Amino acid sequence: MKRRVVVTGLGAVTPIGNNVEDFWRNAKRGTCGIDFISSFDIKDSKVKLAAEVKDFKPEDFLSKKQVLRLDRFCQIGIVAAKEAYEDAGLNCIDIDKNRLGVIMGNGVGGINTVTQEMLNLQKGGMNMVSPLLIPKSLPNILTGSISIEFGAKGISNAIITACAAGTNAIGEAYKAIQYQDADVVICGGSEACINPLMIAGFTNLNALSFKSDKMRASIPFDREREGFVLGEGAGVLILEDYKHALDRNAKIYAEVTGYGYTCDAYHLTAPHPSGEGAKRAMKLAIDNGSINLKDISYINAHGTSTLLNDRCETEAIKNVFGDYAYSIPISSTKSMIGHLQGASGAVEALVCIKSIEDEYVHGTIGYKVKDEDCDLDYVPNEGRVHKIKYAMSNSFGFGGHNTSVVFKKM
Amino acid sequence: MVFDEVKKIIINVMGLCEDEVLLKSHLYDELDADSLDISQIVLALDNKYNIDIENDQIVKFKTVEDIVRYVEGLLR
Numbered sequence: 001m002k003r004r005v006v007v008t009g010l011g012a013v014t015p016i017g018n019n020v021e022d023f024w025r026n027a028k029r030g031t032c033g034i035d036f037i038s039s040f041d042i043k044d045s046k047v048k049l050a051a052e053v054k055d056f057k058p059e060d061f062l063s064k065k066q067v068l069r070l071d072r073f074c075q076i077g078i079v080a081a082k083e084a085y086e087d088a089g090l091n092c093i094d095i096d097k098n099r100l101g102v103i104m105g106n107g108v109g110g111i112n113t114v115t116q117e118m119l120n121l122q123k124g125g126m127n128m129v130s131p132l133l134i135p136k137s138l139p140n141i142l143t144g145s146i147s148i149e150f151g152a153k154g155i156s157n158a159i160i161t162a163c164a165a166g167t168n169a170i171g172e173a174y175k176a177i178q179y180q181d182a183d184v185v186i187c188g189g190s191e192a193c194i195n196p197l198m199i200a201g202f203t204n205l206n207a208l209s210f211k212s213d214k215m216r217a218s219i220p221f222d223r224e225r226e227g228f229v230l231g232e233g234a235g236v237l238i239l240e241d242y243k244h245a246l247d248r249n250a251k252i253y254a255e256v257t258g259y260g261y262t263c264d265a266y267h268l269t270a271p272h273p274s275g276e277g278a279k280r281a282m283k284l285a286i287d288n289g290s291i292n293l294k295d296i297s298y299i300n301a302h303g304t305s306t307l308l309n310d311r312c313e314t315e316a317i318k319n320v321f322g323d324y325a326y327s328i329p330i331s332s333t334k335s336m337i338g339h340l341q342g343a344s345g346a347v348e349a350l351v352c353i354k355s356i357e358d359e360y361v362h363g364t365i366g367y368k369v370k371d372e373d374c375d376l377d378y379v380p381n382e383g384r385v386h387k388i389k390y391a392m393s394n395s396f397g398f399g400g401h402n403t404s405v406v407f408k409k410m
Numbered sequence: 411m412v413f414d415e416v417k418k419i420i421i422n423v424m425g426l427c428e429d430e431v432l433l434k435s436h437l438y439d440e441l442d443a444d445s446l447d448i449s450q451i452v453l454a455l456d457n458k459y460n461i462d463i464e465n466d467q468i469v470k471f472k473t474v475e476d477i478v479r480y481v482e483g484l485l486r
Contacts, residue, residue: 064425069446127457131449 002178006410007253008245009088009238010350011080011188015051015231015337019083023347024354026336028383030365033337034214034229040196047208049217050194051231051338066145071110071136072232074145077190077343080234081146084186088238090150093248101155101182102147103173104236105165105189107342107397108198110137115197142190154182160342162397163302164261165189166235167345170405171259173239183244188346190234202230205269207306215366218339220303220332221310221378223371228304231338235346237353254353255408257291257390260284264400271308271396275316281402282320282392289406291390293321296328296406298361298391300348301378303332304339311373313394318376329386331379335365345395349405352391356409361386412485413478415458416451420474423450435474455481 010020015033017023026033033051042048058067058075061082067075085091090100113136120128135141140158147156155176159169166189173187202208209227211217218229245252262284264277271278286293302313318325333348334340340347355361360383367380388409395403417431424447437443443451448471452463455477461484471477 068423068425127453131446131453135446 003180004242005174005177005239005256006242006245007237007256007353007407008240008250009084009090010253010353011082011084011087011236012234012347012350013053013056013076013080014233014347015053018053018056020087020350027333027351027362028360030363030381030383031336032214032365033231034217037194039194045196045199045203046210047199047203048212049209049214049229051229052194053232069132069136070145071113072192073106073110073190074142076192076232076234077104077142077236078146078149080188080190080236081149081186084236084238085150088240089250090184090238095184097151097153099154099183100150100152101173101176101185102143102152103155103157103159103169103176103185103187104143104146105159105161105169105342105346106139106142106191107160107162107165108191108193109139110141111193111198112195113137115195146186150186152186155185161401161403162399163339163341163344164395164397164401164403165342165345166347167349167393167395167403167405168261168401170237170239170256170346170349171261171403174256174259174405177239177241183241185239186236187239188234188236189343191341191343192232193341194230194232199230209305218305218335219366220301220305220335220364221314221371221374222367223369225305225307225310227306228334229338231340233337233340233347234343235350237346237349252410254356255410256405257289257408258285258406259288261401261403264402266400269398271312273312275312275319277400277402278313278316278394278396279319281404282316282394285392285404285406289408291406294324295390296392298352298355298386298388299328299330300352300391300393301330301332302394302396303334303364305334309396313396314374314376325376329361329377329379329384331362332364333362335367345393345403348395349393349407352393352407356388356391356407359385359387412481416455416474416478416481419451419454423447423454431474433475433478437471437473451477459485461485
């Protein structure tokens with residue numbers, strides 16, 4: 001028999017707050033976390049803006065050795081995981097660590113380390129490449145280092161589905177608990193890849209916004225959108241068997257009731273024009289929880305601010321929900337924090353849960369010009385009070401990955 | 411002096427304080443080193459002195475002094 005799965009802990013490090021409380025307060029206010037890139041000289045870069053995590057001091061949370069040995073994407077991920085673990089009260093009790101799992105997603109792993117070591121190689125030859133290149137850059141090291149941090153010896157996996165990775169990680173954790181492979185799973189995503197190599201790669205792929213007005217760069221569903229803004233950060237959820245959570249009197253934020261994932265099998269980077277794969281993912285996530293379409297009362301969109309994504313996602317939502325699509329508030333967190341790549345889905349799932357808890361949906365900021373193809377309720381600019389029964393979070397990734405998860409108010 | 415150089419490298423690699431690293435310090439029991447630390451220390455020494463410390467030798471290093479004496483031997 002499938003078990004019920006609930007959310008009992010949350011953690012976040014984002015461009016608008018380095019913990020859940022700060023992040024959510026700023027999200028409700030519609031704070032823009034986008035600014036001029038500070039991590040490298042942008043003189044020669046067409047793209048000037050990104051959404052960087054600010055004032056993050058890893059030494060405040062991690063040992064000296066962890067700081068030296070871990071790439072920024074791991075440092076940020078561990079800090080978010082610590083917050084989630086403590087929020088769930090797991091640091092205060094004895095749990096069976098063989099039943100504690102970790103499933104984390106990311107897009108490009110320790111690309112900062114790879115970039116630096118490539119420069120060392122070119123400059124000084126092979127002997128100048130650090131022995132830490134491999135352990136710092138492997139994408140699964142995020143899962144491994146979080147497992148070490150908490151002594152988690154149960155199921156262990158690393159999800160690499162580009163921008164859908166955080167959502168897939170949550171979905172896989174949900175399934176693992178449903179089918180009794182674990183009782184508690186630390187899951188989510190982390191990404192930190194704002195460097196010249198990645199900015200150049202995305203720029204030349206025509207994926208990024210070139211705008212220098214930070215309020216008009218990441219403008220999901222707006223007719224003048226032209227690309228996404230690269231962001232960095234982490235989101236971590238503690239998923240737990242419902243009975244396990246009840247037995248230890250844990251605070252329960254919400255229940256996970258659905259997970260759907262498909263592939264477009266169409267193009268390396270472009271979504272299918274009809275949003276067909278996205279539609280099926282949403283439908284699977286809804287059917288998976290045996291709920292009615294009209295039970296979904298909030299959608300946190302993938303909403304990247306690219307021409308194609310926002311049009312195709314809108315089309316897919318309409319194809320799933322019909323006329324009811326016009327009654328669902330849909331917001332894009334990326335309007336405030338840019339695109340966190342493999343961490344985006346995890347932070348946006350966290351937004352769904354906070355929205356359910358707070359009965360408040362944040363706005364899609366910077367919105368000005370209506371697009372005929374994007375005519376749903378994107379909660380433009382201002383958030384609003386809104387009771388939510390079920391919330392759905394969408395994530396789509398290069399490679400054609402489409403992933404949706406559904407959370408229910410308890 | 412080789413010891414000063416080894417000490418400096420160990421401090422940089424492992425994030426230790428100056429007074430923690432002594433000639434007699436045990437790499438694993440006292441300084442809490444592991445294989446990743448040793449790989450970094452050895453590579454830094456290879457580059458500093460233009461030497462090549464062999465893999466079969468690396469596992470024999472137990473103390474800071476073991477490293478210092480071995481490097482001194484190569485430099486003689």
